[in-house]
Amino acid sequence: GAGVSQSPSNKVTEKGKDVELRCDPISGHTALYWYRQSLGQGLEFLIYFQGNSAPDKSGLPSDRFSAERTGGSVSTLTIQRTQQEDSAVYLCASSLAGPGAQPQHFGDGTRLSIL
Amino acid sequence: DQQVKQNSPSLSVQEGRISILNCDYTNSMFDYFLWYKKYPAEGPTFLISISSIKDKNEDGRFTVFLNKSAKHLSLHIVPSQPGDSAVYFCAASGGWGAQKLVFGQGTRLTINP
Numbered sequence: 001g002a003g004v005s006q007s008p009s010n011k012v013t014e015k016g017k018d019v020e021l022r023c024d025p026i027s028g029h030t031a032l033y034w035y036r037q038s039l040g041q042g043l044e045f046l047i048y049f050q051g052n053s054a055p056d057k058s059g060l061p062s063d064r065f066s067a068e069r070t071g072g073s074v075s076t077l078t079i080q081r082t083q084q085e086d087s088a089v090y091l092c093a094s095s096l097a098g099p100g101a102q103p104q105h106f107g108d109g110t111r112l113s114i115l
Numbered sequence: 116d117q118q119v120k121q122n123s124p125s126l127s128v129q130e131g132r133i134s135i136l137n138c139d140y141t142n143s144m145f146d147y148f149l150w151y152k153k154y155p156a157e158g159p160t161f162l163i164s165i166s167s168i169k170d171k172n173e174d175g176r177f178t179v180f181l182n183k184s185a186k187h188l189s190l191h192i193v194p195s196q197p198g199d200s201a202v203y204f205c206a207a208s209g210g211w212g213a214q215k216l217v218f219g220q221g222t223r224l225t226i227n228p
Contacts (some may be wrong), residue, residue: 004158031214042157042167043218044205052212057214101147101166101208104216106158 002026004107006092015084021077023084025094032075033104034067035096038088046090048098049075064083081110087114118142119207121219127228134192138205138223141186146209149216150179150190152200167209171180195226 005024013019019046025032034046049069060066064082069075079086089111093104120139126133136150146167151159151164165172165188172179178191192199202223206216 033215035216042220043206043216045215047215048176055118056215057117093158103149103161103164104153105161108158115155 004071004092004094004105004106006090006110008110010068010109010111010113012115013082014115016081018080019082020077021079021090021112023075023077023092023094025073025092025105026105028096029094030097031095031102031104032069032073033076034077035091035092035093036088037091037109038085043091046077049103062098081113082112084114087112116141117220118145118203119217119219121203121222122207123222124199124220125212125225127225127227130197131194131197134190134195134199134224134225134226135194136190136203138188138190138204138219139186139209140188142207142209142217143208144209145207145217147207148179148181149186149206149208151206152199153202153221154202159204162203192224197226197228200224200226 009023030051032049035043037043048056049066064080067077089109091109093106095102097102150163151160153159163177192225202221204221205219
């Protein structure tokens with residue numbers, strides 16, 4: 001079956017521009033996560049959506065970052081007024097809600113480069 | 116404050132032998148642990164997981180061991196194959212951030228023919 005789909009796969013933009021990154025989770029997965037991996041770093045949690053609950057935004061690095069999830073499926077991560085330190089691979093993952101802990105399945109990411 | 120640590124950035128193993136990747140954690144609230152494999156330009160691929168109520172989980176060539184008292188887990192791959200060459204990440208979740216994963220820095224495994 002189809003896995004997690006992210007678009008675009010690559011994005012190059014100028015400093016100060018806004019960018020939108022899209023994630024289509026695996027069908028039937030109610031939990032959706034965003035992570036990022038900066039050069040030479042591990043994966044860093046950004047935000048988590050579960051059903052209709054309020055999202056866990058505790059990992060967002062600044063108020064320039066926001067995300068939404070429409071209709072419990074597709075999610076968009078928006079970065080406003082991009083800075084060079086935002087350059088990273090942005091990864092989306094989805095999982096079943098339970099019972100118990102469930103593994104997260106990742107997309108191939110969007111490689112974002114800020115010039 | 117790195118809560119999940121993979122102290123070996125790289126590991127080289129001969130084809131057919133056992134590969135052992137190690138991971139340490141500091142947060143005693145973690146109760147679910149996973150291993151992911153990552154190829155360049157691809158997202159992490161889930162390999163195997165273990166709950167804190169177990170000390171071992173096996174799936175084919177992959178076995179994960181959990182030592183809660185030492186806050187240590189390891190991934191054993193046997194026999195190692197050339198296609199196993201990749202970066203391996205361990206991850207943990209639990210406690211207050213029950214759903215988010217905390218990742219180690221990764222270990223690059225190279226299988227030599």
